[in-house]
Amino acid sequence: MKQTSSIKGHWELFKEYVKLNLATALEYRFSFVVQTITMVLNDITWLIFWWIFFTKFGSLNGWQIEHILVLYALLNLSYGLAGMFFGNKNHISSMISEGRLDFYINFPKNILFHVLISRSNWFGVGDALFGLILAAITLSLKQWPLFLLLTLSSTIIFVSFAVLAHSLAFYFGNSSETSRSLNMGIVTMSSYPSQMFGGVAKFLMLTVFPAGFISGIPVQLLYQFNWFWLISTILFSLMFLATSIYFFYKGLRKYESGSMITSRI
Amino acid sequence: MGLTKYWESCKISLYNSLVYKADFISNSLFIGLIIFIFVYLWKAVYGSGHGVIEGFTISMMVWYFVMTESIVTAPGRLIEEIGEDVQSGEIATKLNKPYNSVLFKYAYNMGQTLLRFILTFLVGGIIAFLFLGGVEINWLTLPLVGIVIILALTLHFCMMMLLGIFTFWFEDAKALNFLYNKIIFVFGGMLLPLEIFPQWLAKISAVMPFSFVAYHPARLFVIFNLNNFIRTIFLELIWIALFSGLIAIFYKSFIKKISINGG
Numbered sequence: 001m002k003q004t005s006s007i008k009g010h011w012e013l014f015k016e017y018v019k020l021n022l023a024t025a026l027e028y029r030f031s032f033v034v035q036t037i038t039m040v041l042n043d044i045t046w047l048i049f050w051w052i053f054f055t056k057f058g059s060l061n062g063w064q065i066e067h068i069l070v071l072y073a074l075l076n077l078s079y080g081l082a083g084m085f086f087g088n089k090n091h092i093s094s095m096i097s098e099g100r101l102d103f104y105i106n107f108p109k110n111i112l113f114h115v116l117i118s119r120s121n122w123f124g125v126g127d128a129l130f131g132l133i134l135a136a137i138t139l140s141l142k143q144w145p146l147f148l149l150l151t152l153s154s155t156i157i158f159v160s161f162a163v164l165a166h167s168l169a170f171y172f173g174n175s176s177e178t179s180r181s182l183n184m185g186i187v188t189m190s191s192y193p194s195q196m197f198g199g200v201a202k203f204l205m206l207t208v209f210p211a212g213f214i215s216g217i218p219v220q221l222l223y224q225f226n227w228f229w230l231i232s233t234i235l236f237s238l239m240f241l242a243t244s245i246y247f248f249y250k251g252l253r254k255y256e257s258g259s260m261i262t263s264r265i
Numbered sequence: 266m267g268l269t270k271y272w273e274s275c276k277i278s279l280y281n282s283l284v285y286k287a288d289f290i291s292n293s294l295f296i297g298l299i300i301f302i303f304v305y306l307w308k309a310v311y312g313s314g315h316g317v318i319e320g321f322t323i324s325m326m327v328w329y330f331v332m333t334e335s336i337v338t339a340p341g342r343l344i345e346e347i348g349e350d351v352q353s354g355e356i357a358t359k360l361n362k363p364y365n366s367v368l369f370k371y372a373y374n375m376g377q378t379l380l381r382f383i384l385t386f387l388v389g390g391i392i393a394f395l396f397l398g399g400v401e402i403n404w405l406t407l408p409l410v411g412i413v414i415i416l417a418l419t420l421h422f423c424m425m426m427l428l429g430i431f432t433f434w435f436e437d438a439k440a441l442n443f444l445y446n447k448i449i450f451v452f453g454g455m456l457l458p459l460e461i462f463p464q465w466l467a468k469i470s471a472v473m474p475f476s477f478v479a480y481h482p483a484r485l486f487v488i489f490n491l492n493n494f495i496r497t498i499f500l501e502l503i504w505i506a507l508f509s510g511l512i513a514i515f516y517k518s519f520i521k522k523i524s525i526n527g528g
Contacts, residue, residue, distance in 0.1 A: 031437050038440035045447035049456055056461045061309050123439075181295040188295075192302055196309040201301070 013109055014117050018085065021120035032122055039126025043076055046191070061195040068193070069138045071219045074147065075190055077131025078154035078214070083124025086116040086159045090183065092166035097174040102257050112248050116159065143222055146230075150218035153237035157214050160237070160244035161186050167244070170251025190214040210240060270364055271372035278376030292381070293388040296334055300389040303330050303456075304396045319460035324393070325487040326458070328400040331389035332483035333455040336417050337446070339382040340374060340425060344445060347429025348438025351519070367512060371422055378418055406489045410482065413494065416501040417482045420474060421449075423508035430515045433522070454480025474504040 025032045047069070054065040082089065092115060095101055104111045104118075131151075139147055165182040168175040186209060194216025197205060205212035213236050217229055304327055311323040321329065347370070350356040356366070393400075428445055432438040450456050453475030459467040470476050481497040 034435070034437045034440050038437070038444050042443050042447050045444075045451050049451045052451070052457060052462050052466070055463060057310055060306075178291040181291040185295055185298045188299060189302065192306065196305050198305075201305065 010109060010113060013114065014085075017117045018120075021087070021122075025120065025122045032125075035123050036126040036129065039123050040130045043072065043127065043130040047072065060193055063193040063195055066138065067219055067223070069134055070222055071191070071193070071215050073131045073134035073138060074151055074154060074218055075131070075187075075215050076127040077135065078151045079158055079187060080124040080126070080128025080131055081151070081155045082158040082162075083121035084128060085120070086162075087121035087124065088116050088119035089159055089162035089166065090121065090180070091119065092163065093169035093174070093176045093179045096166070096169035096251075096255060097176070099255075099257050101252075101255060105255075111252070112163065112245060116163075139222070146222060146225070150221065150233065153233055154214045154218060156237040156241050157210055158186075160240045161210070163244040163248050167248045167251045170248075170254045185209070186211055186214070190216075210236065213237065213240075271368055274369055275372040275376040278373045279380055281377075292338075293384050296338055296385045297388045297392055300327070300331055300334060300392045301396075303327060304392065308396075319458070320488060321458065321460070324397040324400050327393045327397055328390075329458055329483045329487050330456070331386060331393050332486045333453075333479040334389060335382050335386040336414060336421065336482060337449050337453070337455050337479055338385060339378040339418060340421055341377065341381065342442055343374060343422070343425040344429045344432070344442040345438045347426060348432035348441070351429065351433045352436070352438070367426060367516060370426065371419075374422060375418070378422070382414075382418070400487055402486075403489055406494075409494055410486050410489065413482045413485055413497055413501065416498065416505065417478050420501055420505050420508065421478045423505055423512060424474065424478075427508055427512050427515065430512065430519055433519050449475050449478055452476070453478050454483075458484060472500075474508070477501045477504055 050065060050068045054060075054068070058064070088095075095115070101111070101115070104114050107114055135144075135147060162179075162183055165179040166175075168179060172178075189205060189209065189211035194202075194205060194212045202212070205216070213233055217233055220226075221229055221233070307323050307326050311318070311326075316322070318326070362369075425445065428441050429438065432441060435441060452470045452473060454462075454470060459470050459476065459480050462470060470480070477497065477500060481493070481501075485494055485497060
């Protein structure tokens, strides 16, 4: 079956899913508002932690509270966008182990793309909103184009990492908890100044566990621009995306349908 | 005889947890990663010339964190579990059983909680030991610290149970769980001991219930002091009594609003 229909077709599908997911979220308006406010409060609590830390210690390997604010702006916006538009990334492993990919396989659109966009995580709205507010407070107008470009590359890495982590289910069966832990791990690693890590940890953060490319290097770039690291970051995010797509489709060959009859309402 | 059923439910949950080894291992690995991050964080801080910070050496600081992390993460996503029971109406099926459903939940959860606590402490302890070595502990006072920890876990349960019941009105258990955890992380002193806080904030946080879940037990673990022990136990019991009272009131009001249809 031909899976690659036009880019326009995929864009239309993406728009339809965004509308549909938003309509679903607004149907449960109270819950949607509560989730958004909670995520903002949740993010503020992290900032209070760093405020306490830097009030006591002043700086950490050259990082100060301003760096943390930019880090959280970038991290929250990219993580929020990944959740809002590719919210199914955190459910891939359970779909694989329960044999629920059949619907997507039979649909004449790119399977992975369709899987990713078919659900939104509206907790992401709170994160994205918080990231935007922080960025508006901390960045100058001149820094915005670079900030948005780096946000895009971090979003790509977040989505790709989730695809890789959840594709483990093709090889190991039900690996939902492991995939969830790996995803939580990369978010956690990304939320600390990368300058404090050294040795093996630093190597891992620039390769298989790319927290460094999600937040540490982008924050450095916003303060001290460097073409080499900008190109490396963009290339890395694209290579990581390509790897995750390859890994997913390679795993898909092992997929066994559960012959589950489901209704999508 | 009356309490045997609760003890049995505690044992059942312990056995059930042992079946889902993968969940436990991946959860412990994640917690291990966080402790690993904190080892680096404190290394960066202490590396810049601090020998002792507010009475804590670097190993005491990391072992303190191992203890707070082990306590705070032990009950798992309890608020979400209770919230699911409350919102799905599943809780109604437990009302006609010959036990107190809150006590039953406590006993059942405690089985898993204790196992998670031990596993997290082991994983965290190994990482702390490998990077920074051990910490000086008075073995004679360790059982006393154990009592404080059990009470801390009980207080943690009470607060989560109350929030779980609130999901009947609030609707979103996940959001409540997120927020409660972050409050414990920061104001409960899970991530940083209160000595690091600005004085005014430390004073407020020290009397709040959240710090009796994380800060006070972990501080006693690394710096034992009899007066602090007595004060901690006393205040933990007061907070547990207060939250138990609130649970009783809100649970009663919640039960009145449940309508059971069919059989």
